[in-house]
Amino acid sequence: MSLDVQTLLVSLMLCVFAVALALPAVVGWRSSAGARWIQASAVSQALGWLAFLAAPRLHDQFFSTLSMAFIGASFGAMWAAARAWLGPRPGGRWMAWALVLTPLGYGLGFDSYAWRVGWSNFGLALQMALVCLALAWPAAERMRPWRWLVFVALAALACVTVGRGVLGAFFTELYPYYRAPHPLNVAAALVNQICLVLSMLGFMVAWHEEADRALRRLADTDGLTGLLNRRAFTVRSEALLAQARRHADPGVFILLDIDHFKQVNDRHGHALGDEVLRTFAKVLKSSLRRGDLAVRWGGEEFGILLARAEVDAARRLDQRLRTAVKQAVRLPGGESLDYSAGIAGFREAATLDDLVRRADQALYRAKAAGRARSLEAAPFSPPTAEGRPSPA
Ligand SMILES: Nc1nc2c(ncn2[C@@H]2O[C@H](COP(=O)(O)OP(=O)(O)OP(=O)(O)O)[C@@H](O)[C@H]2O)c(=O)[nH]1
Structure with a gap:
């Protein structure tokens, strides 16, 4: 050839x-x-x-x-x-x-x-x-x-x-x-x-x-805010919790809900409501450390999972976040934005379901107590032989 x-x-x-x-x-x-x-x-x-x-x-x-x-x-x-x-x-x-x-x-x-x-x-x-x-x-x-x-x-x-x-x-x-x-x-x-x-x-x-x-x-992010969506958050937080269990590391889950958000939409329109959600998510993300997770839980509700953190550190973060949100979001009428939150700490043996349940209960109490505050969840109680949590 x-x-x-x-x-x-x-x-x-x-x-x-x-x-x-x-x-x-x-x-x-x-x-x-x-x-x-x-x-x-x-x-x-x-x-x-x-x-x-x-x-x-x-x-x-x-x-x-x-x-x-x-x-x-x-x-x-x-x-x-x-x-x-x-x-x-x-x-x-x-x-x-x-x-x-x-x-x-x-x-x-x-x-x-x-x-x-x-x-x-x-x-x-x-x-x-x-x-x-x-x-x-x-x-x-x-x-x-x-x-x-x-x-x-x-x-x-x-x-x-x-x-x-x-x-x-x-x-x-x-x-x-x-x-x-x-x-x-x-x-x-x-x-x-x-x-x-x-x-x-x-x-x-x-x-x-x-x-x-x-x-x-x-597939992993929320289209409006760019934060993790609930599905991706669940997958990643399971990995984070497994790691925490292995090393007996502490951690905290915070569930946050913007106060009176319906009024923002009603008074200023849905487009401004979207902008507020985007800004809120940006502030949330910028307050976190590498390895922490932020999720848009749904609507005007957000969650953060802090790795290797104690509840005291989470409280300090919450205070900084509240100030940053007030500074970052200025509504046309001059009103500022605030949120309520439930803080659930864990040490070991925590499951995501348990954390969410406890943080949600604390968030509910924060709303009922007048909003604009963050309350700590009841401590984790391991299930009893009957499968129910033992009384705290
Ligand atoms: N603009 C916008 N609004 C949304 C979105 N998702 C949910 N909402 C609105 O968020 C509002 C939530 O209202 P509520 O559940 O009554 O809560 P709230 O007004 O914040 O009252 P509290 O939580 O009790 O303080 C509803 O008006 C929803 O339409 C979104 O992606 N964009």
């Missing part, structure tokens, strides 16, 4: 075009910014190889330069996809320079074969290395498998590209022409094809992970 370079390049171009066409069908046009960058990368890569193949038949200098610009832009788009998925990445400035200078230097120095092959290959290899850097840095981040896949594929491609640059620039007689049946050209065409498909595949897995995360976030 002979591997003809021209055939391999046509196959590479078709393959990348197929990926470029398949991506929008699989991922959708209106998906995340990261997915859109990857689609742009695939299209740009395909156009680059199309221009490269068309160049000798049309206008070699113009189309070859255009090809460099498209292929370079494709790596720039990969870098942008990595930033969209992983947050701020290093090397953005270098990438911007490489995007401009690679095709510019190639086009201006087109008449010198050694220059243009050396320049373009080093420029493209630098861009691949910058995508690798964006995936692997900062080193403290855990590298997910898709990142490894793209990293290894692009690192391999960068090595072959540097090899071609060195041969073209410094050993020009050994490497006369890009389309010549030189073993390096055959290897480059094959590695290009495999690595590009693998990196696109890696990025598709990234998109899938992102979609999965977004779905889980949606």
Whole structure:
């Protein structure tokens, strides 16, 4: 079997075009910014190889330069996809320079074969290395498998590209022409094809992970406030309580209910009522430590589960929270907002049902006693042999 370079390049171009066409069908046009960058990368890569193949038949200098610009832009788009998925990445400035200078230097120095092959290959290899850097840095981040896949594929491609640059620039007689049946050209065409498909595949897995995360976030959070919903809270608090039982850690559950919230809706409208709930949740969340849980229990009722905390600490938190809520929520009539709460502490052997029941009873007493206060729940009483709690 002979591997003809021209055939391999046509196959590479078709393959990348197929990926470029398949991506929008699989991922959708209106998906995340990261997915859109990857689609742009695939299209740009395909156009680059199309221009490269068309160049000798049309206008070699113009189309070859255009090809460099498209292929370079494709790596720039990969870098942008990595930033969209992983947050701020290093090397953005270098990438911007490489995007401009690679095709510019190639086009201006087109008449010198050694220059243009050396320049373009080093420029493209630098861009691949910058995508690798964006995936692997900062080193403290855990590298997910898709990142490894793209990293290894692009690192391999960068090595072959540097090899071609060195041969073209410094050993020009050994490497006369890009389309010549030189073993390096055959290897480059094959590695290009495999690595590009693998990196696109890696990025598709990234998109899938992102979609999965977004779905889980949606399923776990309350749409209005962004706090945990009751289902997700139940799952996470069971884990927290199991841990507390294992280490005999204390903890506290607080059930809070905004006072006279119906009046807020009736006087100022439902939209303002929603805004008040959102602000209340924001204040609640910002008062908690890492590891504590906040839940929208339902309507204008919220819950917080404090890990490794005593009731005294919960009382202090409650006071701070009450002041913060009063400061954060100012209703149009000048009235401020307050809440009632039931505080249920636990040491061990607590179940969520028991905590909620005790906190709810204390909350009921707080409402009955005139609202705007937090009352402590009766201590936990273990069930008796008949299954009922023993008298306190
Ligand atoms: N704007 C808005 N209102 C809500 C939402 N969920 C529940 N409510 C309203 O919250 C109000 C709760 O009223 P009540 O249960 O009478 O409680 P309250 O007026 O706070 O009175 P107390 O709890 O006894 O102090 C109702 O008017 C509900 O319509 C929501 O998501 N958005």
